[in-house]
Amino acid sequence: VVVPRSKIVDFAKCINGLACRLGIRIPYFGHAGDGNMHVYFCRDNLKEDDWEKRLQEAFDFLYSKAAELGGMVSGEHGxxxxxxxxxxxxxxxxxxxxxxxxxxxxxxxxxxxxxxxxx
Structure with missing residues (x-):
């Protein structure tokens, strides 16, 4: 995911809030110079159907939020x-x-x- 550099902090806060809301770990890191954020979703001990539901909700939310902030679904890896x-x-x-x-x-x-x- 890529967002404008000025929106990195806002996007990070959204990721943290999403992790709390979904009850999953979502570690991330990025490039402050260009706004690229690498976001990972940890399944841990969730059952497959619950995991898939939460993962889909996470994708929908984060990609929509990135677009809302002026970003895109990908900035460097296709x-x-x-x-x-x-x-x-x-x-x-x-x-x-x-x-x-x-x-x-x-x-x-x-x-x-x-x-x-x-x-």
Whole structure:
């Protein structure tokens, strides 16, 4: 997750509040120079179904909060399947369409990374 440098403290407070609300450990660290935050979710002894529910709630909240603060779901490591559904919300239609057009220009046959993030 990346947020503007001026919002790092606000985002960290949101992470701490979320950890308390969900009853899970959420350690994090980041790069103060560019706003990148590495957030980890600890399952500990939670049962699978409870863990999945809390993890999904955590993702939904944190990625929405990052966008609200002027950030994005990722700043340096790409998106991957786990964050795919949050990318369009973070970037918006115009940015997603631009990425699709660039992909189409360089890969008109869809053979590079088929069925991945941008198709």
């Amino acid at each position: 998106i991957g399947f786990a964050k795919k559904k949050y990318l369009a919300k973070s970037l918006g239609f115009n940015q997603m369409e631009l990425m699709r057009r660039i992909k189409q220009a360089f890969d008109p046959n869809g053979i590079l990374n088929p069925h991945k993030i941008v198709t």
